[in-house]
Structures are given as C-alpha cells and as structure tokens.
Amino acid sequence: MIVLAQTKNPNPEDFPSEINGLRMTRQRREVLATLLAERDHPTANDVFLRAQKRMPTISLATVYNCLEALVSHNLVKQVNFDRDSSRYCPNLSDHCHFQDESSGKIHDIGFKDGVNLTDLLDLPEGTQINHLEISLKGTFGKS
Amino acid sequence: MIVLAQTKNPNPEDFPSEINGLRMTRQRREVLATLLAERDHPTANDVFLRAQKRMPTISLATVYNCLEALVSHNLVKQVNFDRDSSRYCPNLSDHCHFQDESSGKIHDIGFKDGVNLTDLLDLPEGTQINHLEISLKGTFGKS
C-alpha cells in the first residue's frame, strides 16, 4: 500500500504477492498499475482498453472483478458522479472529487488541514460513518 | 416553492399552475405530492407505485419525465448512493444524506450552523461550484 503510491509508473511485477490481504494476481497487478500510471479517474472500460495494451488477453469481466477486489481491499477508491459509470482512483489519501464541467476532467480535492467533516454535520450521538463520498461539479479555477 | 414544503400532505390540486418556471401538469403535481407526503427518499419506481394509487393511468415513463423536470427546476433533489437507483428528496434546504446500513433508511443531515463546506476544501481560486452531493453510510445513532 505504501510502496504503491510511491512511484509514478510502477512495474506490475514489483508489487508484493499480497497487499491488504488480497492476492496480487497478474491481472490485478496490471489493473492496479494502469490506475497508478495515469491518475485521471478512468472508467472500468477505460482501464480495460489501457490494460489490454500490455496484456492483450485480459477480459472486461476480469477488469470488473479486479476493480471490485481492489476497492473492497481498500487499494483503490470507486468514484461516482450521479449516474455516470463509476470511475476509479488510486489516491488513498482523504480527498473528494470535483468534475470540471467544461473539460469533463475530474480533480482530486484535499481538505484544508485541521478540519474533519464530521465537525460540520449534524449527526446524532453514536453515529458511525463507514463510507463517505463527496462529489462536486462546476468550473474549476486555474492550475 | 415556499407553499410546497409547508404542509405535510398537500393536495396536488392546490399547487400553483407554474412553479420555478415549470408548468405544473396533473402528473407533475401528483409526483411532487407523492414525494412531499412520505419523505423517505423513494426511487422512481417507488414513486410510480405510490402515485398509481391516486392516478391509476400514470406511466413509469411519465414518472421519470416528471422527476427529471422537477429536479431540473430545483423543486426536488436527486440523491445517489454509489450505483443504486436514484432516489428523490423534496427537502430543499441545504443537507446531505446518510444511509443506515442496518435499516437501509436514508436520513437528511443538516450542517451545523455557521459552517460552509467550501471553507474546508482545498479548491483553487475562482472555482465555481454548481452542484454538490455528500453521501454517507454507516450506523445511525439514536433518534
């Protein structure tokens, strides 16, 4: 998990054989490497097309299987905007997503430090948050 | 818009003939009244089944059309949790959604006063937010 986010274009073969309790098969490595290589929040089909270049025999069903395995073992985040196809993000730091409506591009947005969301929400005592997703759309500033 | 959120079970016929620039047809009134009557964030199909009781000829396509019209004229909010079917919410105040994983119920969550989300996010200068959705899942506290 640490080793992964480190380098920009990691070689799939360099991944350990198990991460977060998930056996890293050849296909799972390839899918993960694809996500780490270009962090533009691709859809499952985008991942399939990219992974196919290095592994021509991989199937779309397998890409879906791998993504689901990676997400459920917290190696990748699933990103949703309304009812569009899910997108996938290997950035494991706490962040949310902003889609620029003119370019369509999705940006990772971090939180200003010192604040945590639950301070803002009017949640009853004893509420436990297991999952949280914040999606924004609009016009992205410079940078 | 003001008149709507007021009463709990408004009579569809009492809605003005146009709200927020949207002509209120018989079906649109019925769909809106259905949402106002039971604020449990029903799916389009739920709305269809409920509306059918008072208007047996309404079609599912029309329910989808009406919901889309109401949402785009800001009379109703569309609520998404991951890839589940969209749900619909007539609460126009600023809030987000929490799904209790044991009951499946969705709760409206307001913000503590004095805070606005954009203070927390690391957004570049000049960013304009047009749409924002916050969805949480977990175990809801008492009440």
Add this chain to the structure above:
DNA sequence: ATCAGGAATTAGAATAATTCCAAATTTTCA
C-alpha cells in the same frame, strides 16, 4: 366555443453499465 400548435403523456423498444454463469485455466499446498 373552436381550432391549431405546442407540450406532455404513454407503451413499449432500446441502451448500456454491471453482474452473473459455467467452463477453462491457473495457483496453492499437502
């Protein structure tokens, strides 16, 4: 009231992302 044009509704077909299935392949490890 009548009529024409536009808007909305409707039933059913089409779409498309995702999931399911059952067979083939690969991996594990006793």
Add this chain to the structure above:
DNA sequence: TGAAAATTTGGAATTATTCTAATTCCTGAT
C-alpha cells in the same frame, strides 16, 4: 505430483434509465 481452491474468461442476463413515435392534452388566439 495431484487434488482443491481461486481466478479468469466469454458470453448471456439483468435492470435502471432513456429513447421513440404515436396519442392526448393544453393553451391562447380567433
């Protein structure tokens, strides 16, 4: 080395939503 388990695969199935084209309804002149 040889099951048994896990994974991959291609194709079929699912299903929420959108599309289409025909019908019905409204509206606002005349």
